[in-house]
Amino acid sequence: MNESQKKCSKCGEYKDLIEFYVFNRKYKNSKQKIRVYTEISSQCKKCHNESTKQWRANLPIEKRRQLDREKMVKYRKNHLEKSREYVRNYHKNRYHTDEAFRKRMIESSKKWHEKKKLEQSITLNCNK
Numbered sequence: 001m002n003e004s005q006k007k008c009s010k011c012g013e014y015k016d017l018i019e020f021y022v023f024n025r026k027y028k029n030s031k032q033k034i035r036v037y038t039e040i041s042s043q044c045k046k047c048h049n050e051s052t053k054q055w056r057a058n059l060p061i062e063k064r065r066q067l068d069r070e071k072m073v074k075y076r077k078n079h080l081e082k083s084r085e086y087v088r089n090y091h092k093n094r095y096h097t098d099e100a101f102r103k104r105m106i107e108s109s110k111k112w113h114e115k116k117k118l119e120q121s122i123t124l125n126c127n128k
């Protein structure tokens, strides 16, 4: 056994650390400060998945549905953030690399400012 290996508490096999899950756990210390520590699962991924499946199978159907819903919500939120980031980066990259796109962007922002100015002058005129 070398240092990059760990013994699985379930199947008892020595496996590379990459075969184990890593958890980031949060806890409050005595001063109520939140600390994070990483913990390597005591079971290998295979055994962990197996026991999760077992655990899920023992749950009542409502609970299972609820867990699935929570997972979905989490996934959607994550996905939404990622796609927003993607669009932002896409525009940024295009702005720097695509001349025509840059011109269009500048043009549309100019138009927006002109429209705003016009709106403002109308409001001012109305207030006279």
Ligand SMILES: [Zn+2]
Binding pocket: 008, 009, 010, 011, 012, 013, 043, 044, 045, 046, 047, 048
């Ligand atoms: Zn195992």
